[in-house]
Amino acid sequence: MVRARRFDVLVFLSILLVLSGCVAPVTPEQSTPMDASDGTSGASAQTPNSVGTPVASTAPVVTVTVVDVVDGDTVKVRYENGTRDTVRLLGVDTPETYGENTPDEFEGVPETDAGRQCLRRYGEQASEFATDTLDGRTVRLGFDENEGRRGYYDRLLAYVYLDGEQFNYRLVAEGHARMYDSQFVERTRYAAAERAAQEANRGVWNCATAAADGGSAATETETESESEDGPLRLSLHADAAGADGDNLNDEYVTLTNTGSESLALGGWTVADAADHVYTVRTGTTLESGESLVIHTGSGRDSDTDYYWGRNSPVWNNDGDTVTVRDETGTTVAVHRSG
Template sequence: MDRRLLAVVLATLAVLAGCTTALPEATPGEPDGGDGGGATVAPGADLTPTGGGSVTVTVTRVVDGDTMKVTFENGTEDTVRLLGVDTPEVHSENSPDEFEGVPETDEGSECLRRYGERASSFAKETLEGETVTLQFDPDSDRRGYYGRLLGYLVVDGQNFNYRLVAEGHARVYDSSFSLRDGFDDAEASARAAGTGLWSCAEGGTGPTATASATPDGGSVDGRLAVVAINADAEGNDNENLNDEYVTLENRGTESLDLSGWTVTDEAGKTYTFGDVTLGAGERVTLHSGSGEDTATDVYWGQSSAVWNNGGDTVTVRDADGEVVAERSY
């Protein structure tokens, strides 16, 4: 073979070899320094699918325990919904019936919300700012119903989705993916041991109180509570303003006349209630967009999103300007 031709062939092979990136090897049970706590990684967390493809991304923001904003190496931004898992909600109400054994009560829902906060914190500590592998599954679509990417995030060789389930931060989401059996086994073990959110089940101990937990919905005097916050509307927040909302509940035994009461965010945007009376135990939802007010839903009339997806504080004041409820997320 001509020496010049041989040189070209060898150079081409070298370039092709450099384009193939293998996932880092993992040893089950090794301590993972990524969560800042020196916790032992659950055995099996190195579980990854065969096929499906992968790409390198940087996690720029954690929306909640199972949803992240990422940037690709070419600068493109996208949203990832972690495949096969579901962490409890922190911006809206939970449905305890989705979590086996958790009582369908206010206490059960509140217990799940606290663990949703913990899942979000765990995800932020482990993922935010990190460059990781986004691994796709051969048995799943690459995008879900809302257009978000579906996949696993692999950090230091560990499948983060699996860790969420094995360590009690999430349940297995009822969907088709190649690692389903392993995830189901991990959930069964966590549930049997009462690990994490499964301590919310009947007979469980529930979460230990933390400074960030607000079991009373931020109520100052027991009259009114902020029971739900949905800061991150589906799709573009500014194009779906009525899916951005906060829900208030009368926790007292008497009706509350909300006329002149206000709801304010950290930036000082203020909504003032009109002629609204909330009976004992009743709720009213304040949507950021426009619509016709009813007894259960009122509308702010904003032209852009109010609540910061990355964190904000809902402050409710009565007609005298006294704070009656305040809840941060």
């Protein structure tokens, strides 16, 4: 009888194991790190930090595909199981493209028709930038322990990560958006990025000059201009033909040796204002009068053309800063456009 009982138990356990494979998959809502009742983060959010944020709790935990870009700070996504959602990017606010803008929300922008018109132009550019960068792409979502999982319009509140970088932060650093005034975890870092963008009159902060010139503050990119700092001359072609995201190799920076001696560039870095960094490969030498073109996209390196290998645009069409540093970290040349 004892043996028969043991056999029955083993059969019962085997049936349970088989049935466990038929359990329904976790839904997108359940896969997020926020508890539906109180908005607190779960253990899955506490992952090692290697994803473009110094805050482990905001690390990405959900994979989605961007199926539509509503505007600069709102996108529609599809989960891996096919369901859809609308995501409002945490911590940022781009100018309105459909409704009326309120200039006093953007520090220094005048409360005038010129100020509002300037903000609308930059709102449209933010939407174009988000479309070029995110539309159709697979991204990951991270959440914030200080914010609820959903906002007033039931939109999912999240950080969007592309290629390991936090897109929300990039919007602020490159002047596409202001920091949204709330108590989100990343607030201190975003505030510093916003101050830097304001001081450089980057992107939307150009609108602060709209009162002085009747609204004609420059919003077009100076796509090719030069900075001469010692023997290394820089030029930037930021605005690729067509959509930047579809033509990444037409976005590039050119390094030209105007000196009489060769330059050993191995280990030197090229960075934008948002600190995206490209490192020149070891053994690279630029002879007097020669140029090296560094394309954003992918390709086979040649003597004259190198490829960053990125999947999204780097250089801001509204103006950006190119900084070249040698292998010791010393700044060799700086070029500002826009």
